[in-house]
Amino acid sequence: MSRAFLSVENLSVNFPTSDGIVRATDDLSYTLERGQTLGIVGESGSGKSVSSSAILGLHRNTNAHVSGAIWFGGTxxxxxxxxxxxxxxxxxxxxxxxxxxxxxHPYYRVGDQISEAHLAHNRVSKRAARARTIEMLARVGIPQPDRRVDDYPHQFSGGMRQRVMIAMALINDPVLLIADEPTTALDVTVQAQILDLLQDLQKEFDTALIMITHDLGVIAEIADDVLVMYAGRAVEYGSARALLSQPAMPYTWGLIQSIPDVSRSVDLPLRPIPGNPPSLLNQPAGCPFYARCDYSKFVADNRCATELPELAPASYGHLKRCHLKEELSVYDTQLAVVETGAN
Amino acid sequence: MIAFAIRRILVGIVLLLAMVLVVFVLFFAAGNPARDVCGKYCTPQKLANITQVYGYDKPITYQFGQFVKGLAVGRDYPVDDKYREALQKSNPSLVIHCDAPCLGYSLRSAITVNDAIAKYAPVTISIAVYAFIIWIVFGVLFGVIAAVFKGKWLDRVIVGVTLVVYALPTFFVGTFLLQFIAIRWKLFPYPRYVSIADGGVFNWLIGLTLPAMTLALFYMAAYVRITRAFVLESLSEDYIRTARAKGLTERVVLFKHGLRAALTPLLSMAGLDFAALLAGAVITEAVFSYQGLGLLAVISNRNSDLPILIGLVIVAGAAVLAANIIVDILYAFVDPRVRLS
Structure with a gap:
C-alpha cells in the first residue's frame, strides 16, 4: 500500500518534567495529500501546535520525547x-x-530575514536572494516591495508582518506548509485577506497545507479534512463536509455552539464549554472530555469515566472518539441548548 | 540620529549643571575651607582675611556663579581681584591659574583640583579599562557557555564558581592576591604602578594585572550570571523558533539570532558599570596602595579637603552622565527600534 504524501502515524510527543511526563500529543495519526488542506482544531494546549512542530523537527533541541512515524516523501x-x-x-x-x-527578529531587516531562508538552501548570490525576496514580497501583496525590503519588522502593520512571514515560508517553494494560527493575532478583515492569500498561494504551488486554528469558521472556509484535537488526542477526524455537517461528538458540538453568529437568535445565548481541559500530566483513565461532557449520562455503566473510547468510524463517514450511541449522537443545536441549558 | 545625539548631549549638560549645584550647596554647608589653612595661631582677623581673599565670604549664589564660570573659562586664584593684582606684582609665583574646566582650588593641598585629579586619574583609568576588558571578555564568554550548556555539568560548574566568586569581598580577593600570589608564593611580580612613559606598555600591564583582576572578578561573576540569563531568555523567543524553522544551522541560530538580542541590553549595563569605576575603586586602590582617584577621595575625606571632594564628585557624575549618553547613542546603532522611534 502506498503511503499518502504526508502520513503521520501514531505520533506521540512527551515532555518529561520533574512532576511527571506531560503527554502533549498522544497516538495521533492523519494523512494529507498535495494541494489539500487539513484543518486542526482544538483549544490551547490540545497538542495541535506541538504535533505540527514535530513535523519540522522543532522538538529536537528540547527534552521532548517524540515517537511514532512521520512519513513524508518516502522518508x-x-x-x-x-x-x-x-x-x-x-x-x-x-x-x-x-x-x-x-x-x-526585531534587529534585522525583513528582507535579510527572508533571503536568509533562501540562502540557507540555495547556492545563490546575495543579490539573487534579494531579488527573489522582493519578488516574494510582491507576490504576498506588500506594496512597494523594493523599498519595504529594507524595513524592520516594527515598521510593518500586523497583517503586513504576517505577509512577510508567509513570504519567508514560501520562498523555497515548500511542498508542505504548516500555518499555526496565522490569523489569530490579526483584525477580522485582515484575517480574511491572509486566508485568501494562503489559498491562492496553495493553488499556485500545489502545496499541502496544515491549518492549525481554534476558529471553526476558518476551517469551514478552507479545509478539505478536519482533525479535532482534545487533550493531546484526536477526538474527531474526517472530511470537512462530513464532520461539520454531522459532527458526532459532544466536544465538537461545544466548539460549534461557542461560535458567535450574527444571524443567531439573541434568545439563544452563546454557550462556552464549561470547565477546563484536563492536565496533560496525569490524564484521567476514561474519556479526556468526560469531566466537561453533558452527555456522559446517556452512556451505560459510566464507561466515559473508566474507558477511553477508540477513534472509530461514525456512520457519517468520519472517525470519532466517543462512547455515545449512534442514534443519540445526532447533532441538533436547539436540542443541545435546551437539554444542557436545563442543567 | 544626529538630532537625537545633540538632544541627549544638551540634556546631559543641563543634568550636569543641576548636579554641580546640588554638590556645591551640599558641601558649602559643610564649613569654611579657609579654616583648614588658618593654622595653629588663627586669629579672627587672619581667618577673615583668608576668607575674603579666597571669596568664601561672598553669598553662595555668587560663589556658585563664579564656580560655573570657572568651569567654562577657567579661573585665577586667589579670587579677590585687588589682592591678586597686588600679589602679581610682589610675588607672581603665588598666583595660580586654573584652566577650564576649573574644578576649584584646594587651599589645604595648595594645588588646583584639576591638577590633583590629573595626577591620580591615570592609575584609576588604567585599572578600570584593564578590569573592564577582563570582565567583559570572560564574563560574556562563560555566560554564553553556561547558557548553551544549560543544565549540563559545565553550566553547573560555571554557575557554582560564579556564586562563590561573587560572594568574595574585594578586600579579601585583593589581599589574597597581594599576600599569596605576589609576596609569599612569588607567582607574580609585586604589583607597582609604572606609567607607560616610565616603563613601557609591558611593565604598565604587569603592574596593573593583580589590581585589575581583583576588581574584574566581582564584576565578571555578575556578568556571567546576567549574560546567561539574557542568552537563555533570547533563545526562548519566538524568532529563534522561526530561525530554526528556516533551516538555519544551530551555529547561525545561536550566534546571529540569539546573541544579537541577548548582548544588546548588556551594553547599557556595561557602560554604566565602567563609568562608576572611573570614580575610583576605593578598596582595590587602598589594598594595593595605588595612587588612584579612590585613594585621593579617601585622603581628601580624611583631611576635610572640600574643594577636591567637590571636584571628585563632579568628575564621577560627569563620567556616569557621559557613559549614559554614549550608551544611548550606541543603543540606537544596535537596536533599530530605538533608532527610528
Whole structure:
C-alpha cells in the first residue's frame, strides 16, 4: 500500500518534567495529500501546535520525547539525522507562526530575514536572494516591495508582518506548509485577506497545507479534512463536509455552539464549554472530555469515566472518539441548548 | 540620529549643571575651607582675611556663579581681584591659574583640583579599562557557555564558581592576591604602578594585572550570571523558533539570532558599570596602595579637603552622565527600534 504524501502515524510527543511526563500529543495519526488542506482544531494546549512542530523537527533541541512515524516523501522524518532534518526545514516543509511580531527578529531587516531562508538552501548570490525576496514580497501583496525590503519588522502593520512571514515560508517553494494560527493575532478583515492569500498561494504551488486554528469558521472556509484535537488526542477526524455537517461528538458540538453568529437568535445565548481541559500530566483513565461532557449520562455503566473510547468510524463517514450511541449522537443545536441549558 | 545625539548631549549638560549645584550647596554647608589653612595661631582677623581673599565670604549664589564660570573659562586664584593684582606684582609665583574646566582650588593641598585629579586619574583609568576588558571578555564568554550548556555539568560548574566568586569581598580577593600570589608564593611580580612613559606598555600591564583582576572578578561573576540569563531568555523567543524553522544551522541560530538580542541590553549595563569605576575603586586602590582617584577621595575625606571632594564628585557624575549618553547613542546603532522611534 502506498503511503499518502504526508502520513503521520501514531505520533506521540512527551515532555518529561520533574512532576511527571506531560503527554502533549498522544497516538495521533492523519494523512494529507498535495494541494489539500487539513484543518486542526482544538483549544490551547490540545497538542495541535506541538504535533505540527514535530513535523519540522522543532522538538529536537528540547527534552521532548517524540515517537511514532512521520512519513513524508518516502522518508520517516523522525528517523532522519539532525542535519538531514535541517535541510528539509524551510525548504520542503515550512511553517508560519501565530504572532508575526515576536516571530520576526526585531534587529534585522525583513528582507535579510527572508533571503536568509533562501540562502540557507540555495547556492545563490546575495543579490539573487534579494531579488527573489522582493519578488516574494510582491507576490504576498506588500506594496512597494523594493523599498519595504529594507524595513524592520516594527515598521510593518500586523497583517503586513504576517505577509512577510508567509513570504519567508514560501520562498523555497515548500511542498508542505504548516500555518499555526496565522490569523489569530490579526483584525477580522485582515484575517480574511491572509486566508485568501494562503489559498491562492496553495493553488499556485500545489502545496499541502496544515491549518492549525481554534476558529471553526476558518476551517469551514478552507479545509478539505478536519482533525479535532482534545487533550493531546484526536477526538474527531474526517472530511470537512462530513464532520461539520454531522459532527458526532459532544466536544465538537461545544466548539460549534461557542461560535458567535450574527444571524443567531439573541434568545439563544452563546454557550462556552464549561470547565477546563484536563492536565496533560496525569490524564484521567476514561474519556479526556468526560469531566466537561453533558452527555456522559446517556452512556451505560459510566464507561466515559473508566474507558477511553477508540477513534472509530461514525456512520457519517468520519472517525470519532466517543462512547455515545449512534442514534443519540445526532447533532441538533436547539436540542443541545435546551437539554444542557436545563442543567 | 544626529538630532537625537545633540538632544541627549544638551540634556546631559543641563543634568550636569543641576548636579554641580546640588554638590556645591551640599558641601558649602559643610564649613569654611579657609579654616583648614588658618593654622595653629588663627586669629579672627587672619581667618577673615583668608576668607575674603579666597571669596568664601561672598553669598553662595555668587560663589556658585563664579564656580560655573570657572568651569567654562577657567579661573585665577586667589579670587579677590585687588589682592591678586597686588600679589602679581610682589610675588607672581603665588598666583595660580586654573584652566577650564576649573574644578576649584584646594587651599589645604595648595594645588588646583584639576591638577590633583590629573595626577591620580591615570592609575584609576588604567585599572578600570584593564578590569573592564577582563570582565567583559570572560564574563560574556562563560555566560554564553553556561547558557548553551544549560543544565549540563559545565553550566553547573560555571554557575557554582560564579556564586562563590561573587560572594568574595574585594578586600579579601585583593589581599589574597597581594599576600599569596605576589609576596609569599612569588607567582607574580609585586604589583607597582609604572606609567607607560616610565616603563613601557609591558611593565604598565604587569603592574596593573593583580589590581585589575581583583576588581574584574566581582564584576565578571555578575556578568556571567546576567549574560546567561539574557542568552537563555533570547533563545526562548519566538524568532529563534522561526530561525530554526528556516533551516538555519544551530551555529547561525545561536550566534546571529540569539546573541544579537541577548548582548544588546548588556551594553547599557556595561557602560554604566565602567563609568562608576572611573570614580575610583576605593578598596582595590587602598589594598594595593595605588595612587588612584579612590585613594585621593579617601585622603581628601580624611583631611576635610572640600574643594577636591567637590571636584571628585563632579568628575564621577560627569563620567556616569557621559557613559549614559554614549550608551544611548550606541543603543540606537544596535537596536533599530530605538533608532527610528
Amino acid at each position: 520517516n522524518l523522525l528517523a532522519l539525522s539532525d542535519d538531514e532534518m535541517r535541510e528539509r526545514r524551510g525548504k520542503e516543509v515550512a511553517m508560519i507562526f501565530q504572532d508575526p511580531l515576536s516571530a520576526l
